[in-house]
Amino acid sequence: MAYNKEILDELAISDLEYDLIVERLGREPNYLELGLFGSLWSEHCGYKHSKPLLKLFASDSPRLLVSAGEENAGVVDIGDGFAIVFKIESHNHPSAIEPYQGAATGVGGIVRDIFAMGARPVALLNSLRFGPIEEERNKYLFDGVVSGISGYGNCIGVPNIGGEVLFSGSYSGNPLVNAMCIGLLKAEQLTKATSGSVDNLLILAGSGTGKDGIHGASGLASRSFEDERELRPTVQVGNPFLEKILIESCLEVASTGKIDGMQDLGAAGLTSASVECAASGGSGIEIDIDTIPRRDENMTPYEVMLSETQERMLVSVKPENLELVTKIFDRWDIENTVIGRVTDSKKAQIISGGELLADLPVELLVDPPLYVIESIPSPNLIELQNYNLDSVSIPDISPNLALLKLLSSSNIACKESVYQRYDHQVQTNTVIPPGSDGALIRIKGTNKGIAASTDGNGRLAFLDPYVGGQIAVAEACRNISCTGSEPIALTNCLNFGNPEKPEVYFQLENCVKGMADASKAFSSPVISGNVSLYNETQNSPIFPTPVVGAVGLTENVDRHVDISFKGDGDAVLLLGSCEVTADVQYLSGSEYLDVFHDLVAGQPSIDLDKEVAVQALCRNLIKHDLVKSAHDCSEGGLAITLAESCIKGRIGFIGTFELGSRWDAQLFGEQQSRIVISVQEDNVTKVLGLCSDAGVEVSNLGMTGGEKFWVDGLLDISLDEISKAWMAGP
Numbered sequence: 082m083a084y085n086k087e088i089l090d091e092l093a094i095s096d097l098e099y100d101l102i103v104e105r106l107g108r109e110p111n112y113l114e115l116g117l118f119g120s121l122w123s124e125h126c127g128y129k130h131s132k133p134l135l136k137l138f139a140s141d142s143p144r145l146l147v148s149a150g151e152e153n154a155g156v157v158d159i160g161d162g163f164a165i166v167f168k169i170e171s172h173n174h175p176s177a178i179e180p181y182q183g184a185a186t187g188v189g190g191i192v193r194d195i196f197a198m199g200a201r202p203v204a205l206l207n208s209l210r211f212g213p214i215e216e217e218r219n220k221y222l223f224d225g226v227v228s229g230i231s232g233y234g235n236c237i238g239v240p241n242i243g244g245e246v247l248f249s250g251s252y253s254g255n256p257l258v259n260a261m262c263i264g265l266l267k268a269e270q271l272t273k274a275t276s277g278s279v280d281n282l283l284i285l286a287g288s289g290t291g292k293d294g295i296h297g298a299s300g301l302a303s304r305s306f307e308d309e310r311e312l313r314p315t316v317q318v319g320n321p322f323l324e325k326i327l328i329e330s331c332l333e334v335a336s337t338g339k340i341d342g343m344q345d346l347g348a349a350g351l352t353s354a355s356v357e358c359a360a361s362g363g364s365g366i367e368i369d370i371d372t373i374p375r376r377d378e379n380m381t382p383y384e385v386m387l388s389e390t391q392e393r394m395l396v397s398v399k400p401e402n403l404e405l406v407t408k409i410f411d412r413w414d415i416e417n418t419v420i421g422r423v424t425d426s427k428k429a430q431i432i433s434g435g436e437l438l439a440d441l442p443v444e445l446l447v448d449p450p451l452y453v454i455e456s457i458p459s460p461n462l463i464e465l466q467n468y469n470l471d472s473v474s475i476p477d478i479s480p481n482l483a484l485l486k487l488l489s490s491s492n493i494a495c496k497e498s499v500y501q502r503y504d505h506q507v508q509t510n511t512v513i514p515p516g517s518d519g520a521l522i523r524i525k526g527t528n529k530g531i532a533a534s535t536d537g538n539g540r541l542a543f544l545d546p547y548v549g550g551q552i553a554v555a556e557a558c559r560n561i562s563c564t565g566s567e568p569i570a571l572t573n574c575l576n577f578g579n580p581e582k583p584e585v586y587f588q589l590e591n592c593v594k595g596m597a598d599a600s601k602a603f604s605s606p607v608i609s610g611n612v613s614l615y616n617e618t619q620n621s622p623i624f625p626t627p628v629v630g631a632v633g634l635t636e637n638v639d640r641h642v643d644i645s646f647k648g649d650g651d652a653v654l655l656l657g658s659c660e661v662t663a664d665v666q667y668l669s670g671s672e673y674l675d676v677f678h679d680l681v682a683g684q685p686s687i688d689l690d691k692e693v694a695v696q697a698l699c700r701n702l703i704k705h706d707l708v709k710s711a712h713d714c715s716e717g718g719l720a721i722t723l724a725e726s727c728i729k730g731r732i733g734f735i736g737t738f739e740l741g742s743r744w745d746a747q748l749f750g751e752q753q754s755r756i757v758i759s760v761q762e763d764n765v766t767k768v769l770g771l772c773s774d775a776g777v778e779v780s781n782l783g784m785t786g787g788e789k790f791w792v793d794g795l796l797d798i799s800l801d802e803i804s805k806a807w808m809a810g811p
Contacts, residue, residue: 092119155608180225200264212253277341294389530638539624550595578622663741
């Protein structure tokens with residue numbers, strides 16, 4: 082073997098993979114060529130352990146304008162000549178090492194995926210996970226990540242409209258930073274990541290190439306952490322001010338119709354951007370390494386090709402259009418250089434001074450080996466699922482104090498301290514801002530609105546990966562439905578441990594199956610996404626965490642609601658249940674069990690048919706202006722849902738529902754497929770009739786009013802008390 086194990090490990094290439102490269106190439110690769118293989122055959126770029134599973138996702142909606150996985154992001158037709166482009170991606174490992182820059186460049190990268198397709202970025206969301214915030218290191222990561230997201234996002238003029246932040250010991254040392262972006266375009270302006278015609282010229286536009294981010298894809302995103310390894314140089318450094326003018330210049334270039342393709346330089350930098358464009362175009366490429374602008378001295382061709390310097394784009398143009406495109410970039414003061422051309426060789430060729438430094442078949446570079454691992458559940462999974470929850474004692478405190486404690490827990494408490502740092506009003510389209518179930522923005526010049534949400538629950542996926550995958554989809558869609566919008570498409574980020582371990586592969590495989598089945602149930606295809614594996618520290622994996630980004634459409638943006646109660650004397654109804662259950666099994670994987678008993682156990686469950694019916698009914702009620710507020714029941718159960726609607730609306734609640742045998746399960750059980758709505762008293766009869774017509778169970782919980790959160794025989798707390806507890810967030 083020409084290379085020692087240390088070099089192969091640095092590139093995350095196994096001995097067997099190296100032997101396969103030599104066999105298929107017919108020779109030993111040189112060091113530069115080996116670097117190209119290391120990046121493109123990495124887990125991050127090649128999806129070696131997940132690609133066979135991702136084929137399970139439905140992607141046959143008539144709204145889709147490109148096939149899932151075909152481009153940087155998914156594209157969905159929303160009518161009237163408009164389309165939306167969206168995707169979610171992870172930047173977990175970089176954020177664990179350098180939280181500010183890791184999170185900031187995560188935002189920058191997902192935004193480039195969107196405007197690379199000719200779409201103007203109109204909204205950002207995120208989904209974040211950290212270890213317990215009481216621990217100093219986790220607090221440092223939390224502060225750094227939130228600062229990085231706000232510092233970058235606020236500078237580029239894209240509103241950050243929603244997301245979620247959750248905490249668990251599972252994520253100590255390995256935070257999850259998932260960033261989502263939505264873009265808007267006229268359908269005919271769609272730009273693709275392709276090399277275009279033979280003899281096209283390749284323009285590198287944006288920042289000069291530096292030494293930051295080298296081995297980011299192969300070394301950082303494709304293996305587990307080791308404390309003794311110094312990984313800081315693999316984290317990219319962002320420049321949001323450059324990204325802002327890069328957005329404007331690239332959108333102007335795309336709008337001319339004079340470019341054949343555009344691709345951002347993300348993971349693996351110029352290597353992945355150029356080779357993937359060539360693969361899409363069925364062509365070859367020739368890159369003159371000497372022409373590439375550099376901001377660091379003495380960079381080797383290896384470093385230039387593998388650098389993940391941010392704020393760079395690759396554009397393919399016909400020679401006759403070069404002058405027009407160059408003038409646009411020059412006017413925006415964006416450095417742009419012709420670095421190569423498209424060939425008919427079907428090879429990736431890198432030259433310097435007329436010498437051929439690398440000569441590899443494109444088809445071979447983008448065809449890594451795919452692995453299907455033996456799928457075995459963790460030995461204690463069945464024991465956890467069959468845990469006798471009846472044996473869990475009811476807390477030796479009053480329901481009042483239990484509610485206050487849960488309201489102040491880090492996973493439920495208000496996250497205003499996070500989202501108040503994000504500019505969510507820039508572009509002046511935000512209708513429902515952060516702080517509700519789903520966010521909503523208007524599309525100017527139309528009556529349409531776009532709703533968006535991110536959701537995922539690692540505890541539930543840990544206890545049952547299949548059901549947890551279903552619930553992640555259902556909850557993300559439920560957030561959309563609670564605004565009055567219809568979920569039309571999904572993106573996902575699959576955050577898991579080392580897939581080479583049978584128990585982790587079991588989690589990944591079954592989560593994907595659950596998500597795929599739920600996606601079909603909602604007729605909402607998964608159109609894009611990202612897989613983040615090897616999320617482990619000291620051989621300890623995170624909870625399997627499938628994060629779903631859902632996007633919804635409303636034809637009348639004025640017909641919407643949020644979670645806050647609106648006035649005194651409104652009836653409060655529970656869609657999806659004819660009684661306020663006290664079934665202890667609904668405590669499975671709940672926030673209550675974790676907070677009060679330090680326990681993650683039980684068997685989560687969901688009825689997808691019921692879930693779809695409840696959400697459709699909720700949307701129909703909002704469409705007909707019969708609902709004043711809607712809030713989904715999720716973390717913390719019914720009591721938390723009601724309390725949050727009171728707090729956000731500054732209006733009390735008077736509850737009269739029948740008491741069960743266990744008040745903890747009744748108040749804090751996390752039964753799925755439930756939505757709390759408030760209805761003007763005059764409309765209650767009509768709403769109950771529509772519930773009956775839809776075959777959806779409903780119960781009357783009480784009414785809004787007063788300055789207390791009161792349930793007969795159970796709770797009696799002032800609105801000020803529950804507000805104070807909830808506002809004591811991280």
